[in-house]
Amino acid sequence: MRTTAKYLIIGAVLTVGIQQLSAHVFAPRPVRQPFEFNHAKHIKKDWTCLACHPGADAQSVAGVPSVQECAECHKSEGVDKPATRKVAALAASDKEIPWVKIHRLPDYIYFSHRRHVTLAKLDCKECHGDMKSRTTPVDRQVLPISMKRCVECHKMKHASTDCLACHK
Amino acid sequence: MRSSTPSIDPLEATALRPIQQRSSGFYLLAFALVATALWGVNALVFHQWRNGLQVTGLNCPVFWGVYITNFVFFVGISHAGTLISAILRVTGQEWRRPITRMAEAITVFALMVGPINVIFDMGRPDRMLNIFKHPNFNSPLLWDVCCISVYFVGSITFLYLPMIPDIALLRDRMPHRRFYRILALGWKATDRQKHRLEKAIVVMSIAIIPIAVSVHTVVSYVFAMTIKPMWHSTIFGPYFVVGAIYSGIAALLIAMVILRKVYHFEEYLKPEHFRRLGFLLLTMCCLWFYFTFSEFLTTFYGQSPEEMKVFYGKMSGDYRLLFWGMVFCMWTTFFTLTLPWLPLRTPAPLRAPARVLRPILAIAVVAAFVAISQRAGTMTTLAMDLRMPLPPFLERSMMAIMPIAFVWSLLPYLRNNPIVSSFVASIFVVIGMWLERFVIVVPTLVNPRLSWGVAAYHPSWVEWSLTAFDFAGMVLLFVLFSKVFPMLPIWEMREGELAERSRFETQRVIMDRASEVPA
Amino acid sequence: MPRWGMVIDLDKCTGCQACTVACQTENNLRPGSVEESQRGRIIEWIHVLPVVEGEYPHVKTRYMPVPCQHCDNPPCTRVCPVRATYKNDEGIVAQIYPRCIGCRYCVNACPYTCKFFNWSQPDWPESTHGGKSLSAAHNPDVSVRPVGVTEKCSFCSHRLIKAREQAKSEERPLRSEGDFVPACVEACPAEAMCFGDLDSPGTAVSELSRSHRAFRLQEELGAEPKVYYLTEG
Amino acid sequence: MELTRRQLLAIGGAAGAGVVIPAWLRSTIANSGPEFFPARNESLAYRKNLESFVPSVCQECTGGCMLKVRVIDGDAVGVSGHPTHPVTRGAVCPKGPASLQALYHPDRIPQPMLRVGQRGEGQWKFITWDEAIKKVAHQLQDLRHREKPHTVTVLDGSRAGLTRTLLERFAAAYGTPNYVHFNWTMGEYPVDAFRAMQDTEELAYDLTNARYVLSFGMDWLQCFPSPIEASRSYGLIRQGREGQRGRIVQIESRLSLTGGKADEWIPVNPETEGLLALGVAHVILKENRFDRGFTSSRTTGFDEWSRIVAQEYPPDRVEKATGVPQETIIRVAREFASNRPALALSERVSFFNQLAVHALNALAGNIGLPGGVLAANTPEAGTLPSFDPDPVARRGGGRPRVDGAGTTFTLASDAPQQLPENLLAKKPYPVNTLVVSNCNPLFASPNPKRWKDALAEVPSIVSFSPFMDETAAYADLIVPDHTPLESWQDAPSVTLGGERVVGMAKPAVIPVCRTRQAADVLLKVSHLLGGSVGAAFPWANFDTLLKECAQQAHASGHAKPLMLDPAEEPSDEALSIEDFWEVVTAGGGWTLPAEPQRQQTRFNFRPDFVRSPIANQKANIADSFPLRLCLFTPLAFSHADGAHLPYLNSIAGPQLDERWETWAGFNPETARSHGIANGDEVWVESPAGRVRAKARWYQGAMPGLVNMPCGLGHAAHGRWAKGVGSNPMELVEKLLDPVTGQPDWQSQRVRVYRV
Known part of the structure; x- marks a missing residue:
């Protein structure tokens, strides 16, 4: 009996240990964004998120500003910095900034920002974290987005948990 | 160790010989089987999993095909053992003793092979675990999963329990002691152990019977619970069970005949065993025909148009060859097991030159099948695609006369060789049962309720490869098992002998006592 | 709760199959090929079923557009071992692709x-020219189904989600008719199809579904389909 | 028992594997890309998902229906019908949504290509637009210098609209009489009869109000100017009018889609529809059921016509020729005459048939009445200023046409199918340059091999095709056009009921390839040519021209802008021209007030053509070719086009559920007598060649006929068309109507045997 217990305990410890280890190993690695974007710097003038992500309250995708918009703003600021030049150069070449998408949803999920932001009146940071203090580019999901999380929140707020409400 | 304690007991010697000696034939067979299985794995992994089920012949509306046929077939075969040996144990049939091990082994391996086919059939095998994560107990497939896993565990236990003393024997006799030692669970043949073991076996054999019955009933429910024409039938449960037992006995008989020959079990597998199992086979044959008849008569009498499409598809449509082939295969049991014992005289023209006639007839039978196959789409892919145009009346008469003449010419031979005759019957039954499963699954799907253009189903090479994998895998497992464990249950047979002897002793004592008392 | 349903007037239907193609583009159905066609693997969520009856010269042909019938008592949802298909509160029979194991029982x-x-x-x-290819035309509101799963008509439930969202943003309840129609109904040039809440009185579907011309496919099976047909003549 | 190190390792290993392997499997499977999860649209990391709806014109057939295109982030992702456009009214036909597949077709021609190898060999090199346009201009300039502008032939299949107007104008300004309109007669209005009898092509069958529709072989549900309108009218005839279900009778030798939906199908021997019509006319005349008021006051030639009809077409004779029982003829005549408004439809088949059928409309007095044959003036987007051709152009334009229209074929305005013979014979003069736009003569012609041979005689072929179709593959220079959704477009059309609308659309999406709109290329070329040619085209771009048209419409004050959102009403306030332009390009054009039915010219019964070859009907039966080929075009392949779009290929044969292959429909009896089983592969052979098809038994086929769909059997035209099915048009030996120059599709005799 004692031997069995010993086996069991050792096995359990190892399993948990390796699981932790592997969770670490297989965890999503932070991605490198093409620009050193500083959210904190951009938000300081009492801007709302909608200033740059205008779709967040009106359509399903929040969107990001095009490089033209970046360039325009930067031009009016008249700041002569390497970043500004880089943006201007990109804008001139008609290319977009190759941002790496962080908050990705699978193909089979219908998600509407409008629904969550305008109709349900959720704060952006509930899912995206507080960007006001973020000085480095977003390189990984701030809060994990998983079906479990969605469903928990939906249950809590008495939103629909019908599969068809999100699966498409 | 083997040399130090040579066995002198003939039973032990016979039973252990296959484990101790490995012939080149074994290696050759194992190689062939492994190669076939690997070919199947190749088809599965590098074709089906890479490209999706498009590599099969399945389509809309024929969504199920050979894989499901195989699944039902092998689960049916699995009724060979556990059920039969359990029934025989419960009813105290002493003659069962030498065959129980084989029967139970067949069960376990058929159950290993059969359900795999469901995974072959799955579009997304990577999501298999969803069945446990999000089970829907309304679904007959879930019932299947439950029953089959219980049955699987049960039959492994049922195989294992009576094997413990034999493993202990092997532990004492064979090298690789560690393996046998672990499996023997410290068997020392004490009275307490014996008592417990016997009790466990009795409990298991009673418990396993309803489980086994439930398994194939539930398999049939997968079909019967839908409202498909000719699937939606209350008779399907018992019908499937009967068919399963029927094919199970046939599989057991085949194994017995082959092992008897190859491992020289003639001493222990006597014609008596074959005769008794033959009777059982005949009984199941009758039952099977009874059910088939009921099934088709009910359908025909009802004349529901959707069902009649399927009905005629089987009787005279695209699947007629498979259907009548199935009927023929099933009838063979009668031909081989009943006819020889009937007071029938083989007509002289068939008897006299039997040796000459027989091969000719055999060729003619095959030719008739091939000739007809050429005219029927399904058979073309199922059989060979040889071009042999024949006038229809000739085909039909050949189809009718040749098999009868063939069987008739064989009667004298079969009468003298009961083992061969049961072997022949079993082979046909196994083929027939596979055909039956196919003819249940496919024609219904080809004729869905809402008319749907022209539907057809021609299995692809991938499906045939995986079918070959099934059969090869099943045989391989069985052969390997027979090389590791004794196929004759030594302990049980000894117990039987002991019981026999003690009964004999008791009887003699009584007789003696009786004779002692003077009148 | 609305109970969405459809009425198809067979007397108006011309068998043009605009519904079929409209559905295909709306729902990102696979393009099809010779091989798929020969092997009976073309997918059309709404399929125009031809029925040719009689013998020359007394021939009658009928065309019957058959979408998923969205049965009230669906035979398919019961048998799914993993609950990948189910009927929701509004009567839409859904297929959840990421859960489907592809057993094809449903x-x-x-x-x-x-x-x-x-x-x-x-x-x-x-594309061979390096530019955008067919996938650029994918409707982002509908997923592209991967290999090995079952798929089916959803009554364009993605349109329902959007319509409901729109109604909510306008602070009004979702109308039982007109706020949302599936792509096939929208496309129909003969105006042979209509769609709406079967339970709410006054909608065209609820009126027509009770007309003397109305019938349902294989009613005797008891699946209670929510697609009604109106007979010809 | 002690735990050894080995055991410890074993347990650890097992636990590790148990945890790591599933995790690894999950991550591998999830990341295995196309294996299990298709990645999509991820090239653009963030979709902005800006959704907009823009109008566009469907160019998959010549219907000119307007679409509402759903555009997200610059990609067209959905198509529905323009909700307020009077022709489409929010509906589409199957070809509309399929135009997305044309836009994003993977095998489009990306930019101008110049042939480098042998013709038709498929060796090309990409050139820039400048090079291409210069090359064309030089070539044309050179011909003008050599006083040979007339040797340029423009072969165009565009529908009415400014692009076609520009091409015609170009031909005139440049100096060639040879603007040849390439048409597809199956399903076309019987315009030859219209012209001969009513002196106008601008007529429409007002199905929306008809109570009795008697169609002589016109599969009108699948064709008509707009199949959408045909379908909607059908719905109206059936259930649209309370208590008044219209009656539809279909007379044809193959039960078409329309026949299947009709109340009655009357099988008739092929090509004898005209005889039957006259048989019906005979009964109407005899029973005095015709509209005496109309025939006496508004027609000419009636007396002679009726005399011949009364004399030559008694029902018993007609029965013999057509195979339709006398009783049926009499019954149909009575029904037709007593149910008004009634329509007799035919398609553009033989001239005799067209005239015979159209005469019935006049006989019943259904001309110019609602539910009858209405005058339908297609509006013009705008009037182009007149121009002054220089002497070279005037001289060139005065030469005879190369297709013989107007000369060989007295009543024809265009006779494209005569071109191959004339090109080969260099009659009346050799052609130096052939410009092909919007048509594919090397496929959609009777016996298309003739075209290949003939084109060998043309030194230079320029194609505007955006796809590598058969003709483009045989060209020397391809200057690929945009697909419709990328173009500026105008679509003037008139509904069956006479509502007039000018559709106008700006590009729905940014061009997928480096293609250019054909009209723009034409303008560029004419500017390079300069002189009077350049002066005739004062517009920098096609959209400038469109804007000018909008200005005209704005100035006229009648134009009412269309709205893409049905809830919106066009404002009643006077818009500035800039605002008007904004509104019409966003809304899809403008409607014009309906013109009152003007007094038409007198209907001419054309008694000169009514004497028919009734005796000749059975003359050309050849025993070696016992069957008759009956060609038809499914809606999916209307104009024999569409096979390059997979969605259309999938819906090609609704009656027999056939798709992605060419089938041949047989009456089961005919099939049996030829030993052909349902589903057999057969060869259909005529003196012109043979094609392979899948035989299908079809109860809706007359005995002695082989029905085959046109549209499949491409030798080029992208991956989904090339090599799929076979082209039955290859079987048709060229037989042109002697008056109209249009091909006779239905007279071909063939034989059939199993492969």
């Missing part, structure tokens, strides 16, 4: 043959 259980299986990964070819 497909076989459906007496209307309205469910389809992805035998292969759909072929969305790259």
Whole structure:
């Protein structure tokens, strides 16, 4: 009996240990964004998120500003910095900034920002974290987005948990 | 160790010989089987999993095909053992003793092979675990999963329990002691152990019977619970069970005949065993025909148009060859097991030159099948695609006369060789049962309720490869098992002998006592 | 709760199959190919079923558009071992693709043959000219089904989600008719199809579904389809 | 028992594997890309998902229906019908949504290509637009210098609209009489009869109000100017009018889609529809059921016509020729005459048939009445200023046409199918340059091999095709056009009921390839040519021209802008021209007030053509070719086009559920007598060649006929068309109507045997 217990305990410890280890190993690695974007710097003038992500309250995708918009703003600021030049150069070449998408949803999920932001009146940071203090580019999901999380929140707020409400 | 304690007991010697000696034939067979299985794995992994089920012949509306046929077939075969040996144990049939091990082994391996086919059939095998994560107990497939896993565990236990003393024997006799030692669970043949073991076996054999019955009933429910024409039938449960037992006995008989020959079990597998199992086979044959008849008569009498499409598809449509082939295969049991014992005289023209006639007839039978196959789409892919145009009346008469003449010419031979005759019957039954499963699954799907253009189903090479994998895998497992464990249950047979002897002793004592008392 | 349903007037239907193609573009159905066609693997969520009856010269042909019937008592949802298909509160029979294991039991259980299986990964070819190809035309509101899962008509439930969102943003309840129609109904040039809440009085569907011309496919099976047909004549 | 190190390792290993392997499997499977999860649209990391709806014109057939295109982030992702456009009214036909597949077709021609190898060999090199346009201009300039502008032939299949107007104008300004309109007669209005009898092509069958529709072989549900309108009218005839279900009778030798939906199908021997019509006319005349008021006051030639009809077409004779029982003829005549408004439809088949059928409309007095044959003036987007051709152009334009229209074929305005013979014979003069736009003569012609041979005689072929179709593959220079959704477009059309609308659309999406709109290329070329040619085209771009048209419409004050959102009403306030332009390009054009039915010219019964070859009907039966080929075009392949779009290929044969292959429909009896089983592969052979098809038994086929769909059997035209099915048009030996120059599709005799 004692031997069995010993086996069991050792096995359990190892399993948990390796699981932790592997969770670490297989965890999503932070991605490198093409620009050193500083959210904190951009938000300081009492801007709302909608200033740059205008779709967040009106359509399903929040969107990001095009490089033209970046360039325009930067031009009016008249700041002569390497970043500004880089943006201007990109804008001139008609290319977009190759941002790496962080908050990705699978193909089979219908998600509407409008629904969550305008109709349900959720704060952006509930899912995206507080960007006001973020000085480095977003390189990984701030809060994990998983079906479990969605469903928990939906249950809590008495939103629909019908599969068809999100699966498409 | 083997040399130090040579066995002198003939039973032990016979039973252990296959484990101790490995012939080149074994290696050759194992190689062939492994190669076939690997070919199947190749088809599965590098074709089906890479490209999706498009590599099969399945389509809309024929969504199920050979894989499901195989699944039902092998689960049916699995009724060979556990059920039969359990029934025989419960009813105290002493003659069962030498065959129980084989029967139970067949069960376990058929159950290993059969359900795999469901995974072959799955579009997304990577999501298999969803069945446990999000089970829907309304679904007959879930019932299947439950029953089959219980049955699987049960039959492994049922195989294992009576094997413990034999493993202990092997532990004492064979090298690789560690393996046998672990499996023997410290068997020392004490009275307490014996008592417990016997009790466990009795409990298991009673418990396993309803489980086994439930398994194939539930398999049939997968079909019967839908409202498909000719699937939606209350008779399907018992019908499937009967068919399963029927094919199970046939599989057991085949194994017995082959092992008897190859491992020289003639001493222990006597014609008596074959005769008794033959009777059982005949009984199941009758039952099977009874059910088939009921099934088709009910359908025909009802004349529901959707069902009649399927009905005629089987009787005279695209699947007629498979259907009548199935009927023929099933009838063979009668031909081989009943006819020889009937007071029938083989007509002289068939008897006299039997040796000459027989091969000719055999060729003619095959030719008739091939000739007809050429005219029927399904058979073309199922059989060979040889071009042999024949006038229809000739085909039909050949189809009718040749098999009868063939069987008739064989009667004298079969009468003298009961083992061969049961072997022949079993082979046909196994083929027939596979055909039956196919003819249940496919024609219904080809004729869905809402008319749907022209539907057809021609299995692809991938499906045939995986079918070959099934059969090869099943045989391989069985052969390997027979090389590791004794196929004759030594302990049980000894117990039987002991019981026999003690009964004999008791009887003699009584007789003696009786004779002692003077009148 | 609305109970969405459809009425198809067979007397108006011309068999043009605009519904079929409109559905295909709306729902990103695979493009099809010779091989898929020969092997009976073309997927059309709404399939125009031809019925040719009689013998020359007394021939009658009929065309019957068959979408998923969205049965109230669906035979398909019961048999799914993993609950990948289910009927929601509004009567839409849904298929949840990421959960489906591809056993095709629901497909076989459906007496209307309205469910389809992805035998292969759909072929969305790259262009030979280096520019955008067919996949650029994918409707982002609908997923592209991967190989090995069952798919089916959803009554364009993605449109329902959007319509409801729109109604909510306008602070009004979702109308029982007109706020949302599936792509096939929208496309129909003969105006043979209409769509709406079967339970709310006054909608065209609820009126027509009770007309003397109304019938449902294989009513005797008791699946209670929510697609009604109006007979010809 | 002690735990050894080995055991410890074993347990650890097992636990590790148990945890790591599933995790690894999950991650591998999830990341295995196309294996299990298709990645999509991820090239653009963030979709902005800006959704907009823009109008566009469907160019998959010549219907000119307007679409509402759903555009997200610059990609067209959905198509529905323009909700307020009077022709489409929010509906589409199957070809509309399929135009997305044309836009994003993977095998489009990306930029101008110049042939480098042998013709038709498929060796090309990409050139820039400048090079291409210069090359064309030089070539044309050179011909003008050599006083040979007339040797340029423009072969165009565009529908009415400014692009076609520009091409015609170009031909005139440049100096060639040879603007040849390439048409597809199956399903076309019987315009030859219209012209001969009513002196106008601008007529429409007002199905929306008809109570009795008697169609002589016109599969009108699948064709008509707009199949959408045909379908909607059908719905109206059936259930649209309370208590008044219209009656539809279909007379044809193959039960078409329309026949299947009709109340009655009357099988008739092929090509004898005209005889039957006259048989019906005979009964109407005899029973005095015709509209005496109309025939006496508004027609000419009636007396002679009726005399011949009364004399030559008694029902018993007609029965013999057509195979339709006398009783049926009499019954149909009575029904037709007593149910008004009634329509007799035919398609553009033989001239005799067209005239015979159209005469019935006049006989019943259904001309110019609602539910009858209405005058339908297609509006013009705008009037182009007149121009002054220089002497070279005037001289060139005065030469005879190369297709013989107007000369060989007295009543024809265009006779494209005569071109191959004339090109080969260099009659009346050799052609130096052929410009092909919007048509594919090397496929959609009777016996298309003739074209290949003939084109060998043309030194230079320029194609505007955006796809590598058969003709483009045989060209020397391809200057690929945009697909419709990328173009500026105008679509003037008139509904069956006479509502007039000018559709106008700006590009729905940014061009997928480096293609250019054909009209723009034409303008560029004419500017390079300069002189009077350049002066005739004062517009920098096609959209400038469109804007000018909008200005005209704005100035006229009648134009009412269309709205893409049905809830919106066009404002009643006077818009500035800039605002008007904004509104019409966003809304899809403008409607014009309906013109009152003007007094038409007198209907001419054309008694000169009514004497028919009734005796000749059975003359050309050849025993070696016992069957008759009956060609038809499914809606999916209307104009024999569409096979390159997979969605259309999938819906090609609704009656027999056939798709993605060419089938041949047989009456089961005919099939049996030829030993052909349902589903057999057969060869259909005529003196012109043979094609392979899948035989299908079809109860809706007359005995002695082989029905085959046109549209499949491409030798080029992208991956989904090339090599799929076979082209039955290859079987048709060229037989042109001697008056109209249009091909006779239905007279071909064939034989059939199993492969």
